[in-house]
Amino acid sequence: MITNPDTGNVQAFVSDGGHGWVLDDEKALAEAFDSGRILDLARRRRNPLVHDLEFSALSADLMSAEAAR
Numbered sequence: 001m002i003t004n005p006d007t008g009n010v011q012a013f014v015s016d017g018g019h020g021w022v023l024d025d026e027k028a029l030a031e032a033f034d035s036g037r038i039l040d041l042a043r044r045r046r047n048p049l050v051h052d053l054e055f056s057a058l059s060a061d062l063m064s065a066e067a068a069r
Contacts, residue, residue: 002029002041 001020003010011022021041023029032038
């Protein structure tokens, strides 16, 4: 989350909880984009879930068995 110091509870939540950045103004925001720092924030904050798929006895299998009767 990115916010500014004038957002009250939002900036307190962001800064106290380490949920993003509190930037002083639009110039600081533009500099974060221009320098690529914004990408670092996005990459650090994102924690994608990775799953392995395993197929077995799904509804489609049961329906196929029923249709074969």
